[in-house]
Amino acid sequence: MIAVLKRSFVEGEVEVSGAKNAFFPAVACGIALGAKKIKIRNVPKIKDVFVMLEILRELGCSFEFRDEGKELIIFSERIQPRDFSPELFGKIRGSVVIFGSLLSRFGFAKIPMPGGCKIGERPIDQHIKSARAFGFYVEESGGFFVAKGKTSRNVSFTFDIKTVTGTENAILMAIRSKAEINNIAIEPEVQELISYLKRYGVNIRREGDRVLIDGKEDLVCDEVEFELIPDRIEASTWLVLTASVGGRLKVKNVIFEHIEYVLKVLSNCGAKISLAQNSVEIESSDVYEPADIVADSFPAFPTDVQPQICVMLLKSKGISRVVDKIFPNRLSHIDELVKMGAKIELKGGEIIIYPSKIFGSSIRALDLRGAAALSIAGLMAESNSTYLSGFDFIQRGYENFVEKLRSIGGSIEVFEDDKISHFSKESEKMKIEQESKEIFNYVSYTS
Numbered sequence: 001m002i003a004v005l006k007r008s009f010v011e012g013e014v015e016v017s018g019a020k021n022a023f024f025p026a027v028a029c030g031i032a033l034g035a036k037k038i039k040i041r042n043v044p045k046i047k048d049v050f051v052m053l054e055i056l057r058e059l060g061c062s063f064e065f066r067d068e069g070k071e072l073i074i075f076s077e078r079i080q081p082r083d084f085s086p087e088l089f090g091k092i093r094g095s096v097v098i099f100g101s102l103l104s105r106f107g108f109a110k111i112p113m114p115g116g117c118k119i120g121e122r123p124i125d126q127h128i129k130s131a132r133a134f135g136f137y138v139e140e141s142g143g144f145f146v147a148k149g150k151t152s153r154n155v156s157f158t159f160d161i162k163t164v165t166g167t168e169n170a171i172l173m174a175i176r177s178k179a180e181i182n183n184i185a186i187e188p189e190v191q192e193l194i195s196y197l198k199r200y201g202v203n204i205r206r207e208g209d210r211v212l213i214d215g216k217e218d219l220v221c222d223e224v225e226f227e228l229i230p231d232r233i234e235a236s237t238w239l240v241l242t243a244s245v246g247g248r249l250k251v252k253n254v255i256f257e258h259i260e261y262v263l264k265v266l267s268n269c270g271a272k273i274s275l276a277q278n279s280v281e282i283e284s285s286d287v288y289e290p291a292d293i294v295a296d297s298f299p300a301f302p303t304d305v306q307p308q309i310c311v312m313l314l315k316s317k318g319i320s321r322v323v324d325k326i327f328p329n330r331l332s333h334i335d336e337l338v339k340m341g342a343k344i345e346l347k348g349g350e351i352i353i354y355p356s357k358i359f360g361s362s363i364r365a366l367d368l369r370g371a372a373a374l375s376i377a378g379l380m381a382e383s384n385s386t387y388l389s390g391f392d393f394i395q396r397g398y399e400n401f402v403e404k405l406r407s408i409g410g411s412i413e414v415f416e417d418d419k420i421s422h423f424s425k426e427s428e429k430m431k432i433e434q435e436s437k438e439i440f441n442y443v444s445y446t447s
């Protein structure tokens with residue numbers, strides 16, 4: 001899928017959808033608790049969610065959306081640990097939490113390697129290590145991880161590194177145990193999982209980056225109901241987009257504490273930020289102060305906003321430095337920005353960003369947040385339009401991105417790849433751009 005983007009200013013308001021990365025632990029929590037019905041409100045209609053639903057179907061669940069799509073009901077009474085299609089399981093990373101939830105509920109799980117965006121090494125050694133610490137026997141064979149056993153009591157486990165889905169899995173495995181887990185990730189999605197469990201009777205509490213559980217072995221719930229928190233990465237993306245392309249925007253449905261670091265960076269750089277009830281208003285500036293940013297575990301600056309902020313920092317009046325400690329190789333956007341005219345160097349693990357003007361070009365996104373960052377670049381670029389291929393990645397994590405962007409004045413058209421095979425020459429691009437509506441079968445990305 002190709003997006004054609006043109007220089008735009010934005011104005012108006014957007015409403016943030018439910019959080020992608022809160023959906024997976026919500027589902028896993030329902031499974032681990034033994035629920036026959038898992039009701040989840042505020043579920044974003046994005047590709048990663050639909051892939052997860054397909055995986056659940058393979059496990060024996062069915063589902064339906066109710067209340068005009070606002071509520072998803074997963075019927076999980078017939079769920080059983082079955083073989084998954086590795087291809088489906090490997091499409092997303094969030095699927096990995098099925099491991100902890102099945103082990104917790106059935107004492108057995110067999111999963112292929114999870115996938116997700118290609119943003120560097122994404123091993124699951126910590127997930128396996130925690131399963132072993134909780135008393136499960138785990139072996140890897142033929143591309144599958146097979147685990148079985150019963151959760152031990154009185155377990156103390158310490159993660160070697162902070163891992164979000166690893167923490168979610170360990171907590172899920174421990175809900176019927178007496179356990180202490182140290183060095184946990186405390187991203188809002190993990191905190192939500194802890195509060196869901198608390199609500200359904202698990203004696204669990206967090207103290208800093210440690211969680212203490214005193215679970216009951218006979219724990220079971222018939223029905224669970226969750227409401228997803230707003231997506232902090234989507235909120236941050238709209239804020240950074242506005243600061244980059246220029247304009248004024250009200251971003252609604254935001255939890256301030258979840259995006260505090262991003263707000264601090266934007267405001268230190270010179271964007272005007274004001275907070276109202278559950279919403280943030282931002283007004284851009286023509287030029288920004290440079291910044292030194294280290295993307296790290298929550299509450300630090302999120303790695304999932306690293307690509308987007310790199311684009312904004314091109315508008316700084318000095319040199320900015322960005323280090324991504326979580327995914328140091330999350331760099332696919334950099335070459336593309338350089339193609340657009342950006343001066344960016346990669347040195348000693350740092351992304352060094354010089355003040356630069358960027359110009360419309362043909363570029364390619366290779367992952368979800370890269371697609372968001374390069375869309376921002378296309379809306380910010382001077383002179384020609386930007387032809388962004390690989391735009392489909394956006395559908396993995398942003399609900400109605402195109403519609404929301406258009407509603408605030410962003411100029412974007414989206415085409416299926418096979419309709420535009422001759423996008424290579426600039427003149428042809430211009431022609432296509434003018435005649436696109438008649439010649440090509442325009443496809444809205446939500447269709």
Ligand code: EPU
Nearest residue numbers: 021093094121122123124125126127162163164165166326
């Ligand atoms: N890591 C290991 N071993 C493990 C697990 C992780 O070495 O067993 C390393 C990873 O390679 C990485 C670091 O630990 O360097 C942190 O990875 P983490 O496990 O926290 O990432 P994740 O759980 O796979 C989730 C989000 C990502 C987000 C990261 C970091 C979901 C489904 N995904 O991934 O979201 O970037 O946490 O915050 O929750 C996205 O939404 O675009 C996205 C990639």
